[in-house]
Structure formats: C-alpha cells, structure tokens
Amino acid sequence: MDIITIAQFVVLGLAFFIALNSAAINVLLERKLAGFLQQRLGPYRTGPWGLLQPVADIVKLLFKEELRPKAADAFLFNLAPILAATAAFASFAVVPFGPSIDFFGLLPEAIKLQAADVNVGVLVVFAVTSMGVYGVVLAGWSSNSKYSLIGGLRSSAQMISYELSYGTALAAVILMANSLSLREIVDAQQGTWFGIIPKWYIIPQFFGFFVFMTAGIAETNRAPFDFPEAEQELVAGYHTEYSSFRFALFFLAEYVNMTLVSAIAVCLYFGGWHGPFLEGGYQSLWWFAKVFALLFFYIWMRWTLPRYRYDQLMHFGWKFLLPLAIINLLLTAAGVLYWS
Amino acid sequence: MPTLNHFLVLSGLLFAIGTAGVFLRRNLITILLSIEIMLNAVNLTFVAVGRHLGTVDGQIITFFVMTVAAAEAAVGLAIVIQLFRLRESLNPDAFTSLKW
Amino acid sequence: MDLSLFYLFGALTVAASFFVIAQRNPMHSVILLIASFIGLAGLYVLLDAPFTAVTQIIVYAGAIMVLFLFVVMLLNAPREDPPVVDPRRPLLSAGPRRIGGVLSLVFLAEIVWAFSRVPTTAMNDAPGIGDRVSSVAAIGLEIFTTHTFAFEATSVLILVAMVGAVVLARKNL
Numbered sequence: 251m252d253i254i255t256i257a258q259f260v261v262l263g264l265a266f267f268i269a270l271n272s273a274a275i276n277v278l279l280e281r282k283l284a285g286f287l288q289q290r291l292g293p294y295r296t297g298p299w300g301l302l303q304p305v306a307d308i309v310k311l312l313f314k315e316e317l318r319p320k321a322a323d324a325f326l327f328n329l330a331p332i333l334a335a336t337a338a339f340a341s342f343a344v345v346p347f348g349p350s351i352d353f354f355g356l357l358p359e360a361i362k363l364q365a366a367d368v369n370v371g372v373l374v375v376f377a378v379t380s381m382g383v384y385g386v387v388l389a390g391w392s393s394n395s396k397y398s399l400i401g402g403l404r405s406s407a408q409m410i411s412y413e414l415s416y417g418t419a420l421a422a423v424i425l426m427a428n429s430l431s432l433r434e435i436v437d438a439q440q441g442t443w444f445g446i447i448p449k450w451y452i453i454p455q456f457f458g459f460f461v462f463m464t465a466g467i468a469e470t471n472r473a474p475f476d477f478p479e480a481e482q483e484l485v486a487g488y489h490t491e492y493s494s495f496r497f498a499l500f501f502l503a504e505y506v507n508m509t510l511v512s513a514i515a516v517c518l519y520f521g522g523w524h525g526p527f528l529e530g531g532y533q534s535l536w537w538f539a540k541v542f543a544l545l546f547f548y549i550w551m552r553w554t555l556p557r558y559r560y561d562q563l564m565h566f567g568w569k570f571l572l573p574l575a576i577i578n579l580l581l582t583a584a585g586v587l588y589w590s
Numbered sequence: 591m592p593t594l595n596h597f598l599v600l601s602g603l604l605f606a607i608g609t610a611g612v613f614l615r616r617n618l619i620t621i622l623l624s625i626e627i628m629l630n631a632v633n634l635t636f637v638a639v640g641r642h643l644g645t646v647d648g649q650i651i652t653f654f655v656m657t658v659a660a661a662e663a664a665v666g667l668a669i670v671i672q673l674f675r676l677r678e679s680l681n682p683d684a685f686t687s688l689k690w
Numbered sequence: 691m692d693l694s695l696f697y698l699f700g701a702l703t704v705a706a707s708f709f710v711i712a713q714r715n716p717m718h719s720v721i722l723l724i725a726s727f728i729g730l731a732g733l734y735v736l737l738d739a740p741f742t743a744v745t746q747i748i749v750y751a752g753a754i755m756v757l758f759l760f761v762v763m764l765l766n767a768p769r770e771d772p773p774v775v776d777p778r779r780p781l782l783s784a785g786p787r788r789i790g791g792v793l794s795l796v797f798l799a800e801i802v803w804a805f806s807r808v809p810t811t812a813m814n815d816a817p818g819i820g821d822r823v824s825s826v827a828a829i830g831l832e833i834f835t836t837h838t839f840a841f842e843a844t845s846v847l848i849l850v851a852m853v854g855a856v857v858l859a860r861k862n863l
Contacts, residue, residue: 376748391717594812661850664855
C-alpha cells in the first residue's frame with residue numbers, strides 16, 4: 251500500500267472523527283449555551299467547566315435498560331435507529347473540509363481533505379439526507395404506540411414538505427457555481443469583490459440561504475420545528491419507546507445531522523475554507539470556525555423561539571418557503587443567463 | 591470487469607421476480623411494488639446498454655421511466671386508498687363486481 | 691474488484707427483490723424494496739452513471755417509497771388477507787394461482803435462454819467513454835435539446851397525475 255492510499259484512509263478516518271465528535275461538542279455546547287441563554291451556569295460539576303458532560307451523558311445512556319414494547323415489530327424496531335445514524339454519518343463522506351494539502355511535504359503529491367470527491371456531491375448529500383426520514387418513520391411505526399406513530403407521521407410529512415424547498419435552494423447554488431461537486435462549488439467562491447467583500451454565495455443568494463437554513467432546521471427536527479418530538483403533546487414523539495443505546499443512536503443522529511446541515515451551508519454559502527490570513531492546510535480552521543458559528547446559530551434558535559403550530563408549519567413550508575425558493579431559483583437562472 | 595451479459599441476465603432475473611410478484615401476491619400494495627421492480631429491471635437494461643454504446647440516451651430514458659413511475663405510484667396509491675375505503679380490504683379478488 | 695462489487699450489489703438487489711414478493715408483511719416489503727433500489731444505485735455507479743444512481747435514490751427510494759410507506763401506515767394493513775373462497779369462482783382459489791408462479795418460472799427460463807444465446811459482449815472500453823457517459827452536462831444537454839418533446843410530455847403527465855391523485859383522494863368520490 252503506497253503512502254497516498256494510507257493518507258487517504260487517514261483523511262477518511264478524520265472525516266468520521268469530525269462527524270462523531272461534533273455530536274459530543276454539540277451536546278456540551280447545547281447544555282452550556284442553554285444555561286447562558288437562561289441566565290444559568292449550565293453543567294459545571296463534571297470535569298472543569300463541565301467539559302466531561304458529554305462523556306457522562308453517553309455513559310448514562312449506555313448503562314440504561316434496553317426496553318422493547320411487546321407488540322413492536324422487532325426487526326424494524328432495531329433497524330430504525332441504525333438507519334437514522336447511518337444516514338447521518340454517510341453524508342460526511344462527500345463533505346470537503348479543507349484544500350488539497352501534502353501534510354507539510356510528507357506526501358509526494360497533495361491530497362484532498364475530503365473522504366471522496368464525487369462529481370455529484372451535492373446530490374449525494376441530498377439523497378442520503380432523504381434516506382434519514384426512514385429511520386424516523388420506521389421508529390414511529392414499529393414502536394406500536396400512538397405517540398410514536400403520530401410523531402413519525404408528522405415527521406415524515408414535515409421532512410417531505412421541506413425537502414422540496416431544500417432542493418430548490420440547492421439548485422440555485424448549483425446554477426451559480428455551474429457544478430455539482432462540493433469542492434468546485436467551494437472553489438468558485440474564493441476571492442473578493444472590490445478587494446473587501448468575500449465572494450461568498452450568501453450575498454447573491456441571501457434568500458436561498460434563508461430557505462436552505464429554515465428547511466435544514468426543519469429537516470433535522472430542531473426547534474422551532476421540533477414537532478415530531480413535541481414534549482407537551484407527544485411525550486417524546488417517534489422515540490418515545492426507545493431507551494438506552496437505541497435512543498443514543500437517535501440522539502447521535504440528530505446532532506450529527508445538525509453538523510451536516512451546518513457544514514453543507516458553509517460549503518454552499520460561506521465559501522468553505524476560504525478566508526483571509528490563513529494559507530494552505532491551516533485554511534481548514536476557517537471551515538471549523540464557520541461550522542461552529544452556524545451550530546451556535548442553530549442552538550441559539552432553539553432556546554429563543556417557541557414551537558410553531560403544526561398547521562402553521564405546513565402553511566409556512568408550502569405557501570411561503572417553497573414559492574420563495576422557486577422565485578429565487580428563477581431570478582438566479584435569469585441572472586446567470588444575463589451575466590454569463 | 592462485468593460484461594454486458596452480466597447486467598442483462600441480472601435485469602432479466604429482476605423482471606421475472608417482478609412478474610412472479612404480480613402473479614402470486616394478493617395484496618394491491620405488493621402488486622404495485624412488483625411493478626416497480628419490473629420498471630427498475632428495464633431501467634438497468636437501458637443504463638447498461640447506454641453505457642455499452644457510449645451514449646447518455648439510456649440514462650435519459652431512465653429518467654423518463656422514473657417520472658412515469660412516480661406518476662403511476664401517486665395515482666395508483668390514491669386508487670388503492672379509495673378501494674380500501676370501499677371494501678376494507680387490499681385483496682384484488684375483493685373487487686370483482688364488474689366481472690361476471 | 692469491479693466484478694466482486696457487481697456480485698455484491700447484484701446479490702443485494704436480487705435477494706431484496708425476492709423477499710419483497712416472498713413474504714406477506716407489506717411494511718417489510720417496502721423496506722426491502724428500498725434495499726433493492728440501493729443495490730441498483732450501486733450497479734449504476736459501476737456503469738459510470740453516478741447521476742442516475744443518485745436520482746434513483748432521491749426519486750425512487752426517497753420519494754416514491756415514502757409514499758408507499760405512508761399508505762401502508764395509514765391503511766394499517768400489516769398482513770395479507772386470506773384467499774377468497776368462493777365456489778362460483780374457481781379461478782381465484784390457490785391452485786390456479788400456482789399456475790401463475792409456474793408461468794413466471796417459464797418466463798425466467800425463457801429470459802435466461804435468450805440471453806445465453808447472446809454472445810458474451812465485454813463492456814465498451816474505448817478511452818473517454820466513462821467520462822462521456824457520466825457527464826451531467828451531457829445528460830442535461832440531451833434532455834433539453836434532443837428529447838425536448840418527451841420532456842414536455844412528461845411534465846404534462848405529471849400535472850395530469852397530480853390532478854388525478856387530488857381528485858381521487860377526496861373523501862366523497
């Protein structure tokens with residue numbers, strides 16, 4: 251095995267490591283930020299400043315009792331959390347998180363900081379995300395409980411409705427970059443206008459970004475769109491009957507999906523790893539900083555906004571977000587035709 | 591490297607499974623699923639032959655088949671729901687009132 | 691390498707499709723069909739058609755199958771009904787149904803026989819053919835120029851299907 255292959259495996263492991271650890275960081279961030287936004291301290295007993303809180307959470311979840319309702323469909327009940335977690339992780343294979351580097355001259359040629367550079371990368375992410383809905387639907391159905399079933403039905407209706415706006419927003423970016431590869435889309439955003447404004451797509455595509463982020467929050471079932479697990483109505487929605495490790499997988503999937511939506515948003519609208527001051531492989535730091543900022547936004551939203559009502563959600567998705575996305579797409583197409 | 595025949599035999603196998611499903615199953619939903627299997631077998635042939643001939647036409651026909659399949663699923667499932675409301679059954683043999 | 695991947699995806703597709711029709715729970719059938727579609731997407735990637743593979747997953751596995759799942763969930767009919775026993779309709783009983791199974795076996799034998807007569811054709815390995823076939827730009831160009839009429843006709847078809855589904859799904863037909 252030559253050194254390039256080994257390096258590519260290292261990058262693959264790195265992508266997985268980022269995805270896995272983003273969940274732990276999200277848990278800590280969410281608890282701490284929730285504390286600060288509510289004028290509390292948040293967890294502070296587990297380790298210095300509560301840094302070990304994610305570890306404590308995971309240990310607690312793993313040592314709980316595994317429960318399965320008697321009337322549940324055993325096969326699908328076990329399959330659902332696996333599907334949810336797999337779909338969350340699989341998309342990270344095509345997310346680029348840095349430029350091509352040669353690891354400080356260790357390698358004979360530069361390799362891409364991306365597990366796989368697929369020429370239809372954006373669509374791969376879209377496809378794998380659309381697989382994630384099955385985890386939720388199957389969990390809801392196979393639990394054989396009314397709360398789970400309503401949670402699963404709501405979630406699938408919500409995900410299907412918002413997937414349309416999500417895809418339409420993606421299409422506008424694809425039109426501008428003239429490519430389906432995430433790496434090429436990122437590279438199309440380098441440089442600046444007038445030497446000061448970065449050429450990020452958020453500026454021409456502001457409405458696209460708004461649609462993308464709203465639909466992304468709805469896709470990941472986070473507040474203010476967290477109907478599938480609305481506590482006051484549905485106990486815990488589709489994962490009411492889940493406990494221990496199976497629940498931990500759903501938990502993990504939710505946080506990894508948050509990171510995924512943030513990472514894709516960074517690649518599509520915020521110029522990926524491009525930014526001032528840093529050169530070469532250090533540019534990845536920009537990528538991490540931007541993803542972190544978007545995750546902060548995600549959590550901020552959750553602890554600030556109240557939940558929508560279900561009919562309002564559907565109304566918003568179909569009668570406002572989708573038309574906005576389509577108008578944005580048409581205007582972008584006209585603009586691309588005019589300026590090219 | 592798999593040859594063209596590999597793909598053709600595979601798609602023939604899939605098509606036969608689909609027809610067997612239509613013949614053997616007594617559930618409207620499973621019958622619709624079997625039709626999807628048959629459509630996919632045909633798609634596989636189109637893509638394989640298109641690759642062999644070096645054109646994208648095979649893939650384009652696949653897209654059209656997918657669109658038709660989506661339309662068929664939407665209308666077919668709407669009909670299935672109506673039939674279920676009528677007879678509380680998904681058995682195709684329950685809907686024989688127009689036969690003599 | 692490619693051959694073993696072909697057998698992997700092919701086996702997944704065939705096994706999953708077989709169990710779609712070989713067991714009675716429609717919910718499991720839907721899930722198995724999704725697995726079969728994922729295997730097919732893998733085969734499309736082997737055939738240098740990544741765009742078709744992804745479309746297969748987005749459209750078939752991600753949209754059409756969710757529709758099926760919804761219907762199975764809403765109708766809540768997890769088991770297949772027992773056969774209708776009606777002495778006036780002997781053709782609907784289990785015996786003649788087996789003839790259908792035999793017919794499909796005959797059909798399978800016929801297909802295998804027909805394909806075995808085709809001389810073994812290696813995949814065209816002309817240089818650049820993979821790039822040409824996998825180019826999304828080429829597909830777009832072809833759809834919107836050569837196949838414009840088919841494209842427009844499909845959009846009309848979708849409109850018709852949409853109206854039809856809405857009309858059919860109304861409470862009092």
